[in-house]
Amino acid sequence: xxxxxxxxxxxxxxxxxxxxxxxVRHGLDASGSDYVIALAGNPNVGKSTVFNSLTGLRxxxxxxxxxxxxxxxxxxxxxxxxxxxxxxxxxxxxxxxxTDEEIARDCIxxxxxxxxxxxxxxxRLERNMNLVLQVLEITxxxxxxxxxxxxxxxxxxxVDERTxxxxxxxxxxxxVARTGEGFSSLLQSIQDVANGQxxxxxxxxWTQSGKLKKAVDTLESKLQSAYPSLANVxxxxxxxxxxxxxxxxxxxxxxxxxxxxxxxxxxxxKEAKRHVVA
Amino acid sequence: xxxxxDILKTAENLRWDLGEQFHDHTVEALYGEAARISGRxxxxxxxxxxxxxxxxxxxxxxxxWTGFPIMVALLAIVFWLTIEGANIPSAFLSSILIDTMHPxxxxxxxxxxxxxWLNGFLFDGMYLAVAWVVSVMLPPMxxxxxxxxxxxxxxxxxxxxxxxxxxxxxxxxxxxQALTMAMGYGCNAAAIISTRIIDSPRERLIAxxxxxxxLCNGRWPTQILIATIFIGALAPxxxxxxxxxxxxxxxxxxxxxxxxxxxxxxxxxxxxxxxSFFSLELPPYRPPRIWQTIYTSxxxxxxxxxxxxxxxxxxxxxxxxxxxxxxxxxxxIAEQTVQFLDPFGLLLGLNGVILLAYIIAIPANEIVIPxxxxxxxxVARMSGIGSGAGVMFELDSExxxxxxxxxxxxxxxxxxxxxxxxxxxxxxxxxxxxIYKETGSAKWTILSAVIPLVMGFVVCFSIxxxxxxxx
Numbered sequence: 001x002x003x004x005x006x007x008x009x010x011x012x013x014x015x016x017x018x019x020x021x022x023x024v025r026h027g028l029d030a031s032g033s034d035y036v037i038a039l040a041g042n043p044n045v046g047k048s049t050v051f052n053s054l055t056g057l058r059x060x061x062x063x064x065x066x067x068x069x070x071x072x073x074x075x076x077x078x079x080x081x082x083x084x085x086x087x088x089x090x091x092x093x094x095x096x097x098x099t100d101e102e103i104a105r106d107c108i109x110x111x112x113x114x115x116x117x118x119x120x121x122x123x124r125l126e127r128n129m130n131l132v133l134q135v136l137e138i139t140x141x142x143x144x145x146x147x148x149x150x151x152x153x154x155x156x157x158x159v160d161e162r163t164x165x166x167x168x169x170x171x172x173x174x175x176v177a178r179t180g181e182g183f184s185s186l187l188q189s190i191q192d193v194a195n196g197q198x199x200x201x202x203x204x205x206w207t208q209s210g211k212l213k214k215a216v217d218t219l220e221s222k223l224q225s226a227y228p229s230l231a232n233v234x235x236x237x238x239x240x241x242x243x244x245x246x247x248x249x250x251x252x253x254x255x256x257x258x259x260x261x262x263x264x265x266x267x268x269x270k271e272a273k274r275h276v277v278a
Numbered sequence: 279x280x281x282x283x284d285i286l287k288t289a290e291n292l293r294w295d296l297g298e299q300f301h302d303h304t305v306e307a308l309y310g311e312a313a314r315i316s317g318r319x320x321x322x323x324x325x326x327x328x329x330x331x332x333x334x335x336x337x338x339x340x341x342x343w344t345g346f347p348i349m350v351a352l353l354a355i356v357f358w359l360t361i362e363g364a365n366i367p368s369a370f371l372s373s374i375l376i377d378t379m380h381p382x383x384x385x386x387x388x389x390x391x392x393x394x395w396l397n398g399f400l401f402d403g404m405y406l407a408v409a410w411v412v413s414v415m416l417p418p419m420x421x422x423x424x425x426x427x428x429x430x431x432x433x434x435x436x437x438x439x440x441x442x443x444x445x446x447x448x449x450x451x452x453x454x455q456a457l458t459m460a461m462g463y464g465c466n467a468a469a470i471i472s473t474r475i476i477d478s479p480r481e482r483l484i485a486x487x488x489x490x491x492x493l494c495n496g497r498w499p500t501q502i503l504i505a506t507i508f509i510g511a512l513a514p515x516x517x518x519x520x521x522x523x524x525x526x527x528x529x530x531x532x533x534x535x536x537x538x539x540x541x542x543x544x545x546x547x548x549x550x551x552x553x554s555f556f557s558l559e560l561p562p563y564r565p566p567r568i569w570q571t572i573y574t575s576x577x578x579x580x581x582x583x584x585x586x587x588x589x590x591x592x593x594x595x596x597x598x599x600x601x602x603x604x605x606x607x608x609x610x611i612a613e614q615t616v617q618f619l620d621p622f623g624l625l626l627g628l629n630g631v632i633l634l635a636y637i638i639a640i641p642a643n644e645i646v647i648p649x650x651x652x653x654x655x656x657v658a659r660m661s662g663i664g665s666g667a668g669v670m671f672e673l674d675s676e677x678x679x680x681x682x683x684x685x686x687x688x689x690x691x692x693x694x695x696x697x698x699x700x701x702x703x704x705x706x707x708x709x710x711x712x713i714y715k716e717t718g719s720a721k722w723t724i725l726s727a728v729i730p731l732v733m734g735f736v737v738c739f740s741i742x743x744x745x746x747x748x749x
Binding site for chain 2: 044095123125126127129130132133134151156157158159160161163164167168178203205206211212215218219222223225226237238240241242243248251252254
């Protein structure tokens with residue numbers, strides 16, 4: 001009798017047939033979402049393409065860096081939960097003061113998305129990794145979408161996602177957003193991280209060593225008591241130690257508190273609306 | 279309050295403890311770790327064939343000697359395809375919308391017992407304006423946008439930016455302005471928003487103020503039609519398509535020259551400062567997804583732009599009909615204004631009709647040409663052409679259009695100056711509103727309208743005077 005094994009497969013959650021592999025795309029309608037997903041990544045890695053395939057929207061994509069300058073928001077449903085997706089501007093880092101980097105940083109830092117999906121270019125992993133590590137410094141829940149795997153294969157580049165997963169402590173999904181390859185795994189990983197089924201153990205580069213760790217711990221406890229609701233105390237502490245004037249100003253004026261209390265969309269809109277000089 | 283100051287003080291003290299090199303150390307640690315992790319995960323299997331091909335292509339299109347000719351040649355080919363390809367669908371659309379639908383609608387209106395003014399206002403004014411905009415704009419846009427998007431998808435745009443970067447820097451502007459300028463060839467209002475990719479406010483303002491020198495799609499039909507009538511006609515028929523495309527390319531290149539000149543001027547006067555450095559990535563060439571590109575560029579760009587044009591054409595058509603049909607002291611408002619503007623227009627090598635058309639068409643550049651034709655026919659009181667006062671019409675062939683214009687006193691000088699004025703005049707009201715929203719400043723918004731307008735007057739005036747000396 002061979003009925004035993006198929007029966008198990010039919011109920012096994014690993015079997016793709018048992019997953020809700022077809023997401024329902026809601027386009028712009030982002031009402032009543034259960035989870036908020038932020039899409040981050042370097043410029044020109046296919047973030048907008050990933051955004052489009054998640055939400056079913058047709059945000060214009062183009063093969064040049066800096067294509068997404070305005071806010072893009074959409075939503076989809078997967079396995080009975082509703083996800084709101086926010087496409088952040090592409091940035092190389094979160095450390096400098098340009099408008100788009102600030103938008104990306106403040107959204108991840110203070111908006112507290114349930115999952116931050118970092119889209120990376122598999123053919124240029126090292127440079128993309130800088131942003132990945134910076135994002136991991138400021139969030140506990142992230143997924144790395146290793147996009148453009150087809151280009152990597154064409155160029156004879158192969159990436160071992162298991163090594164990456166072990167190093168970074170987050171799910172790593174090799175994919176080709178243009179063709180949809182790896183898309184269902186991405187949806188699944190987002191779900192797992194969002195509902196806590198997968199607990200990330202994010203790599204923290206900066207706060208491992210002795211001296212810095214102690215300094216951060218000291219500041220952290222002070223910040224914690226001054227701003228009990230602050231989302232990411234450790235990162236704010238780090239920036240203060242770096243002498244970031246904007247963050248220092250935010251502490252002095254109390255803006256920090258306002259930022260940490262506001263939902264992610266508000267931060268996004270507020271920042272995007274900021275004018276050039278008058 | 280004190281706890282905040284306490285935090286900042288503690289941070290300051292701790293920073294001293296950590297030492298000066300702290301910032302460098304953290305960044306170094308980050309980069310080192312990124313290199314280590316990716317080094318562990320990535321392996322190369324030495325297959326450099328594709329890289330070599332891309333490198334060879336990059337060497338060709340970004341070479342200082344071949345880069346520019348390739349750029350101009352691609353531009354010329356795109357225009358030629360647009361000009362040649364748009365003729366047939368344009369004629370087809372106008373035969374349906376104007377020759378068939380318009381008389382039909384008018385007779386329906388008459389059957390329903392509409393008074394003459396309502397029938398005229400609705401169908402001769404508003405409907406015809408929309409029909410003209412659709413039949414003239416839709417075909418070139420449906421060809422131009424997909425071609426442009428294919429080049430964008432393939433990865434050619436960053437190479438253009440790379441080629442122009444040196445020039446922009448010499449002009450004191452940001453190299454990424456090449457990208458926002460390219461966006462302007464589609465729509466200036468969209469391009470103004472895209473200047474957000476420029477970090478420095480000074481350079482961003484320069485990009486905003488000079489974006490109007492990139493011909494937007496609302497101005498393409500004017501350029502193409504006038505080039506065909508006045509410049510293509512000078513060449514033998516077999517070559518006229520090529521000659522007219524080259525004339526349009528010349529106007530585009532002149533616009534690029536103006537972009538550099540004004541950027542240079544601004545960065546030395548009102549917006550002083552050094553050009554900032556940035557790193558521009560040359561992304562890998564990617565095979566464009568042809569059907570998807572055509573689909574998205576038709577749906578997202580073409581139809582959205584067309585919709586905007588239609589929305590503005592409705593009230594503009596109404597205004598044109600009204601100024602041509604409301605009479606004060608024996609002549610219509612339109613005639614009186616044209617007569618008033620005529621001496622001024624002739625000084626610029628244009629005429630009163632063109633100036634009035636540009637005033638009426640502030641909301642949308644797309645309706646300049648139909649307005650010009652209607653007003654010309656009205657003022658010259660040509661019998662047998664057009665359908666009456668305030669009726670925007672389209673003539674069946676370019677030859678007939680040329681006849682109307684010549685009868686209205688147009689010369690080749692008028693044609694050339696109209697092409698230049700269409701390049702150098704104030705942006706449309708949507709673009710101005712976008713500039714106001716992005717800069718939050720009335721001063722810069724007004725300047726962005728005044729600068730090109732003044733330049734347009736100066737250039738047209740100079741050409742008219744030089745022309746007068748030599749002929």
